[in-house]
Amino acid sequence: MYDPMLDDSPGCGIEYPSSYWADICGANKGNKPEDDGSLEQDINVDVAIIGAGYTGLSCALHLAREHGIKAHVFEANQTAWGCSGRNAGFILKSSGRKAYSTMQKQWGEEVMRGIYNEMCAGVETVNSLINEGIDCDQQAAGYIKVAHKPNMFKSLQAQAKLQQQMFGYDVQVLSKQELHQNFMADENAYGAIRYQDGFGLNPLKLAWGYQKLARKAGVKVHTSTPVSFSETQEKSRVLLTTPKGTVKAKKVVIATNGYTPKGLHPLVTNRTLPVLSQIIVTEPLTTEQLAACNFLTSNVVMDTRALKYYYRKLPDNRILFGGRGAITGKNSDDPYYAQRLLSVLKTSFPALQNLKYNYAWSGWICMALDDLPHIYQGEKGRVDEHIFYAMGYCGSGVSFSVQAGKRLAEKVAGKPTPNLPLYNKALPKFPFAPLRRVGQWGYFHYGKIKDNYF
Numbered sequence: 001m002y003d004p005m006l007d008d009s010p011g012c013g014i015e016y017p018s019s020y021w022a023d024i025c026g027a028n029k030g031n032k033p034e035d036d037g038s039l040e041q042d043i044n045v046d047v048a049i050i051g052a053g054y055t056g057l058s059c060a061l062h063l064a065r066e067h068g069i070k071a072h073v074f075e076a077n078q079t080a081w082g083c084s085g086r087n088a089g090f091i092l093k094s095s096g097r098k099a100y101s102t103m104q105k106q107w108g109e110e111v112m113r114g115i116y117n118e119m120c121a122g123v124e125t126v127n128s129l130i131n132e133g134i135d136c137d138q139q140a141a142g143y144i145k146v147a148h149k150p151n152m153f154k155s156l157q158a159q160a161k162l163q164q165q166m167f168g169y170d171v172q173v174l175s176k177q178e179l180h181q182n183f184m185a186d187e188n189a190y191g192a193i194r195y196q197d198g199f200g201l202n203p204l205k206l207a208w209g210y211q212k213l214a215r216k217a218g219v220k221v222h223t224s225t226p227v228s229f230s231e232t233q234e235k236s237r238v239l240l241t242t243p244k245g246t247v248k249a250k251k252v253v254i255a256t257n258g259y260t261p262k263g264l265h266p267l268v269t270n271r272t273l274p275v276l277s278q279i280i281v282t283e284p285l286t287t288e289q290l291a292a293c294n295f296l297t298s299n300v301v302m303d304t305r306a307l308k309y310y311y312r313k314l315p316d317n318r319i320l321f322g323g324r325g326a327i328t329g330k331n332s333d334d335p336y337y338a339q340r341l342l343s344v345l346k347t348s349f350p351a352l353q354n355l356k357y358n359y360a361w362s363g364w365i366c367m368a369l370d371d372l373p374h375i376y377q378g379e380k381g382r383v384d385e386h387i388f389y390a391m392g393y394c395g396s397g398v399s400f401s402v403q404a405g406k407r408l409a410e411k412v413a414g415k416p417t418p419n420l421p422l423y424n425k426a427l428p429k430f431p432f433a434p435l436r437r438v439g440q441w442g443y444f445h446y447g448k449i450k451d452n453y454f
């Protein structure tokens with residue numbers, strides 16, 4: 001598997017991974033949405049966007065609709081071949097991993113509220129785009145956070161109280177018994193809190209829907225077109241190289257998140273850590289199996305572990321179950337990681353001892369050193385002034401990436417963006433960057449001990 005820490009290109013024209021989403025959409029059987037094909041000649045463009053995931057497509061869509069700029073999007077493989085076509089499809093009012101209480105301490109209440117408003121705006125934008133006619137199998141609203149330890153239930157209750165006070169957020173507290181009776185009998189849960197507004201959807205259909213809207217607005221999407229920055233650059237144009245043509249762009253947007261290849265551009269080098277998240281999708285549960293677990297809900301579920309597990313019941317009664325994967329791309333297909341997820345699922349639902357999984361795949365999420373996504377323009381007056389990026393969603397970008405793309409479009413169009421650390425600071429560099437994976441390995445061990453014993 002492509003490994004962004006080691007490889008200098010994600011490939012060219014590679015098919016979608018054999019995920020549940022690709023399968024039910026027929027993505028590798030010719031049922032892909034129309035695009036503009038690979039780039040076959042040299043072109044001059046106003047804006048070139050690298051990466052056709054949610055960020056790139058949202059940036060292109062908003063540039064066209066709100067600023068009259070028709071961008072060209074260049075994707076190495078297929079539309080949403082990266083995270084956007086292989087995630088769990090949880091729409092949540094959050095991104096990054098930084099707690100609001102930490103933001104409040106670090107930057108004060110106004111900034112914390114500003115960031116919260118941007119996260120809410122992300123969900124609103126996703127909803128309004130879906131309402132333009134994107135069919136993406138939305139499920140009933142509700143996001144359940146389960147406590148994997150009794151002390152974590154206390155901390156969830158405190159979190160609920162804080163969010164009710166700070167944001168007037170409607171958060172329900174559920175005892176273990178209430179959870180088991182009304183949602184699902186997860187034996188690993190010691191209680192939970194439930195937000196009314198998260199939901200699950202088909203992430204690949206969502207991305208394809210964005211592409212359709214963007215192309216309708218005049219955007220060109222070139223798939224099978226991996227891009228690198230040319231070694232020689234002109235003063236007023238950024239030169240990009242693709243296998244069959246050169247692109248001269250007034251402005252370039254890097255929207256490659258966890259799939260950013262090694263050495264793509266100095267602005268993003270050593271500023272992210274790609275980490276594999278693994279998903280399995282089981283065979284459909286029978287009526288008896290569903291009844292044995294009292295699996296009533298199709299709400300999206302996440303636990304409180306440092307190394308989180310997440311799951312949801314899909315519309316065809318399969319369970320999607322996810323958690324951390326291998327450390328390197330080379331080991332990503334080792335069935336050990338999928339088996340481990342299945343074993344944990346069975347500890348949550350002991351009645352499912354004979355359940356098998358039908359699909360297993362993984363993808364690179366994009367960690368940032370400060371646990372926060374950053375939407376950034378190279379420093380004015382410097383050679384990088386014409387280069388922009390948005391990345392660092394830390395595994396939670398399905399909804400916020402659309403807002404990031406919208407803000408990115410404002411930056412590209414020279415319009416002001418809110419004065420928030422999301423939009424006015426570069427991604428911090430990782431110290432001892434070559435040792436990032438050693439740090440990750442250490443964190444996984446720390447997480448295992450913390451989750452089991454504290």
Ligand SMILES: Cc1cc2nc3c(=O)[nH]c(=O)nc-3n(C[C@H](O)[C@H](O)[C@H](O)COP(=O)(O)OP(=O)(O)OC[C@H]3O[C@@H](n4cnc5c(N)ncnc54)[C@H](O)[C@@H]3O)c2cc1C
Binds near residue numbers: 051082089258264393
């Ligand atoms: C297993 C998994 C589960 C997840 N679940 C959730 C979830 O439930 N909820 C949530 O909020 N978030 C989730 N996420 C995270 C979420 O999917 C991402 O934050 C989001 O999709 C990022 O979108 P993006 O457009 O920035 O990047 P991507 O979708 O990764 O797109 C980047 C694209 O850039 C392309 N590219 C890279 N280099 C080049 C190049 N040189 N030239 C041309 N193209 C290039 C890649 O091929 C790729 O298609 C999950 C991620 C994974 C991996």
